[in-house]
Amino acid sequence: MPGGYLGKILVVDLTQGQWEVEPLREEHASRFLGGGGLACRYLYDLISPSTDPLGPDNILFFTTGPLVGTRAPSCGRYTACFLSPLTGIWGESNAGGFFGPEMRFAGYDGILIRGRSPEPVYLWINDGKVEVRPASHLWGLDTYRVQEAIKEEIGEPRAKIACIGPAGEKLVKMAAIINDNARAAARGGPGAVMGSKNLKAIAVKGSGTIPLHNEAAFNEVAREARDWVREDFTAQLFHSGGTAFWMDLGHEFGDVPIKYFTKGYFEGTGKLSGATMAETILVKTSACYGCPIACGRVIEVKEGQYKLPVTEGPEYETLCSLGTLLMVDNLAAVSYANHLCNSLGLDTISVGVTIAFAYYLFDRGVVSEREVGFALKWGDPEGAIRLIELISRKEGFGAILAEGVRSVGERFGLPEEAAHVKGLEVPMHEPRAFFGSALAYATSPRGACHMQGDPYAVDSGSAIPEIGIIPGDRFSAEDKAWMVARIQDWRALYNSMIMCQFCSPGPERIAKLLREATGWDIGIEELVKIGRDIFDLKRAFNVKMGVKRQDDHLPSLLLRPLPDGGAQGAVPDMEKLLADYYAVRDWTEEGTLKPERMRELGLA
Ligand code: SF4
Known part of the structure; x- marks a missing residue:
């Protein structure tokens, strides 16, 4: 096996409650490296048009790449790949944090999950050893609480955990996988795939290292690359303003989607910018494994209706999808809605776009207060917050929205008004x-x-x-x-x-x-x-x-x-x-x- 790879894929069959270690296919790794490329080569053979995305035959493949967990800068991500229940096509979501590197330190380049457990379970992978543990007592917990509960149960506070919240359990097609508090592999519904397998979480901990072809030379290039990135102007913008630095600049270009993609200018963008966040609710910055940029924002909303404890703040995409798209300029409210999505395990982009479509339909009289259960008014975050909760439980009007914007457009006879391509909601550019x-x-x-x-x-x-x-x-x-x-x-x-x-x-x-x-x-x-x-x-x-x-x-x-x-x-x-x-x-x-x-x- 070449350097950069551990050479092992953990294959877990949840139907049987069994697991085995397969050698990584070197011919695939040498051609498609890792992450989405490697996973696609595997899934091309394993998935067919008759595969039900929420059935036991779908595969959920957590992959890393040859640089993950090394000293190369900003290589702390993992990818979850699957047949998407939201789109019916290629599903690939990646997330930062520490879960990806820890999976490798625990001994595996990837974890391939197949089948469906008869009861809720979680996986505990500790330095190569694997346990399939019962999780019925964890079913229903939000993503923050389940991470804490599992760490306590396994007695390993430093374990890294990827999990689903109530939305994934309910098979909401916009459900995310959440790891390291609030890092999200969100797009395309990987949380629903995990939920369909009755898999609440994967906990990993390891003490291994990544074998490298020429470690000394690699570390020297990695040091040089880190130094370069620290000096890079764009990286400094990400550090100082978070991804929200783009709010002001993007608005100048007309790149910020506003009022469900029907306007190009919104006075309120300044109230949602990275600079405003820094002046009001920012506590500190945060970084994924080995990242010199640290674009993450840790925030606290100390008072008011949208009070929040110290937690992860919204990124640019969320500031738009739950902010500008709804004409909401209340940073505390958007932060609250973001926190709610993270704890329930939802993709903020897809959920925000679908909710904005509901506001749009309400505004045009296509749906009424009687159907929704309450009024949806541009600029008012309350309707969105209530809808997020309903979506996560698939209750009332939330059950309709939980299928995603394409389905909502088809249901109300307005497919060309639904903001998606191939079923995936349009992001915030x-x-x-x-x-x-x-x-x-x-x-x-x-x-x-x-x-x-x-x-x-x-x-x-x-x-x-x-x-x-x-x-x-x-x-x-x-x-x-x-x-x-x-x-x-x-x-x-x-x-x-x-x-x-x-x-x-x-x-x-x-x-x-x-x-x-x-x-x-x-x-x-x-x-x-x-x-x-x-x-x-x-x-x-x-x-x-x-x-x-x-x-x-x-x-x-x-x-x-x-x-x-x-x-x-x-x-x-x-x-x-x-x-x-x-x-x-x-x-x-x-x-x-x-x-x-x-x-x-x-x-x-
Ligand atoms: S902290 Fe930001 S820049 Fe660094 S790896 Fe994570 S997402 Fe990327």
Whole structure:
């Protein structure tokens, strides 16, 4: 086994209550590295179109990558991969914190879960030893309390725990997996998949280390990369303002979605900015394993209706999805709603978008106070807070929203007003503000997604010139396809190493890190090629699940000109963007991989 890998996958069959250790398939690791890439290669063989995402045949695969748990900067993440119950296609969610590195210190590159336990259970993995423990007494606990309860039960306060809350138990399709207090692997409903398996949590603890091809050389490059990242201007913005630093800047570009994607300007954004958070409720910053950036915010709301103990504060995405999207500018209320989602185990993006759609439908008279149970008024956070609780319990109007925005749109006969692509709710970057984002949303392997390609970052100034990624005209469809494909390939690589996307030590240092970790002869072009292979692999998975060209579709809601703000009047030409993109990708006109490419990827 090359350096960077432990060479072991823990395979747990919950139906049988048994587990075994399988050798990591080196041929898959050498081609697709780890994280989403490696998991997709496994799941391509294990999942078919007839697999029920919430049935025992679905697989939930927790993976890491060759850099996770090493001294490389910001490599403390893990990925949960699965067939998504929300979208029916490729599901991939990753989270920071410490769970991923600890899984490796406990002896495993990945944990593959199959089957369904007859009773609620949790896994306790301690330095290679595995126990499947009863969890009926933990069923119903929120994510904070279950983490504490398990630590006490196993007598290991330093164990790292990934768990679900009540929403995952209820199979809410927007349910998240929460680890290390409030880090969330949220998108696509991994919490529902975990709940469908009657798996409440996984606790890990280990004392191992990661074997490296050339440890001394690796540590020297890692030190150099950490120093570089500390000096990086964007990293400093993330440190000083958290991800919420983008609120002010993004608003200037018209990138902040407002009033359910119908406006481009909102006076209240200043009250939700990173600077306002720092001046009002911020207690301190926090960092994931080995991260010199520390974008996390720890907050406390000391008084008032939305009083909160010291806890994790909202990120940019949540400040929009539970704030600007509802015209709410009350930072304490958004923080409260964020805390509620974390404790119930919900994806704040999908939940926020779906609730905003409910506000929109209410405003247009499509749903009434009688149906919802109370009034939904733009700017009022109370309706959202009540809906979050109802969604988590699948009660009343919450049961309708719990299926996600696509389902709500279909139910009320307004599918083109539902903000999603392939069933995944649109994240908090306006596709009309950066046309590259529109194309990336349409073609991302998990549906509308800002983490499998972030052209808004490129066209607002973040260049990676070594691989040809340079900012262009954000409102132009010309030359956009190549740049979008390139940044998607680059992020596919990031999501497989795994390195946090806020960390940019540059392609040469990344190639050196992988070279010294694994011993493989990897240069910059090889990095891009690996990324492209991973991206195409995920497309092949989705094609196998039935995805076609017509699914690469943005709803009409997102293709109407905005009346105000930094993207006023702009609308991307999706036909041209997609035609160019398929040509760049060398896909067929139907959006499928050509037979020779399938053979090249070993998928024939
Ligand atoms: S930048 Fe933020 S999310 Fe990324 S690893 Fe660091 S603390 Fe975690």
